[in-house]
Amino acid sequence: VCEGSVSALCVCSVLWVCNESLCVLCSYNDSIQERNDLCMVGEYTEQDNEPIKKVCQFKRSMLRQCSGLRDSSFGFAEGKPCIIIKMNRVIGLKPQGDPYINCTGDSPLRMQYYPSEARLDKMFFPYYGNKAHADYVQPLVAVQLLLSREDLNVEQTVECKLEGTNLRNDDDRDKFMGRVVFRVKVSE
Ligand SMILES: *[C@@H]1O[C@H](CO)[C@@H](O)[C@H](O)[C@H]1NC(C)=O
Ligand SMILES: *[C@@H]1O[C@H](CO)[C@@H](O)[C@H](O)[C@H]1NC(C)=O
Numbered sequence: 001v002c003e004g005s006v007s008a009l010c011v012c013s014v015l016w017v018c019n020e021s022l023c024v025l026c027s028y029n030d031s032i033q034e035r036n037d038l039c040m041v042g043e044y045t046e047q048d049n050e051p052i053k054k055v056c057q058f059k060r061s062m063l064r065q066c067s068g069l070r071d072s073s074f075g076f077a078e079g080k081p082c083i084i085i086k087m088n089r090v091i092g093l094k095p096q097g098d099p100y101i102n103c104t105g106d107s108p109l110r111m112q113y114y115p116s117e118a119r120l121d122k123m124f125f126p127y128y129g130n131k132a133h134a135d136y137v138q139p140l141v142a143v144q145l146l147l148s149r150e151d152l153n154v155e156q157t158v159e160c161k162l163e164g165t166n167l168r169n170d171d172d173r174d175k176f177m178g179r180v181v182f183r184v185k186v187s188e
Helices: 060-066
Strands: 003-008 012-016 080-086 100-105 111-114 140-145 154-162 179-185
Touching: 003 060, 060 080, 060 111, 060 140, 080 154, 100 111, 100 140, 140 154
Parallel strands: none
Antiparallel strands: 003 179, 012 080, 080 140, 100 154, 111 140, 154 179
């Protein structure tokens, strides 16, 4: 059973993937992404002057257990729900540093990230807009909550922040800038 609500978003947003029928990850299918470019890890893909913008590859299979490929319940069926986080598209944005997602639960929770360091690689920036960069895909980070038996039937609140970069995540006027809060409950 999959329940939850997502309040949120400015820089980060959440893709709530509970079931494959929505097919929110379809544009990340490996077969589609294989047509895109392998870009330099950790480097911006600057192409201001190129008439045709290349698109950096992000294969869905990189999300492993949270890819929905082998487990169409995205972990919910076995009490290990996956939540997929992406940043909103902001034209021209070049986050400095080494951005990554860090999630914390209101009670201590074991979590696993995919890709493993929860990094949003700089290769996916900047984005040149819908027209110039039509096939562009945002990088994703999946966080899998490794719930224990006692955690079932209890609503978990998890906050994920964008860290390691110059983008703010602590603005009191905009509580949801650079962070996202979600609640998830897995029922037995
Ligand atoms: C993407 O992959 C899923 C799962 O294998 C498949 O059901 C879907 O049809 C594919 N979509 C596209 C657009 O290739
Ligand atoms: C993640 O956030 C928690 C709580 O703010 C903090 O204690 C921890 O050091 C952070 N981890 C990383 C890797 O930034």
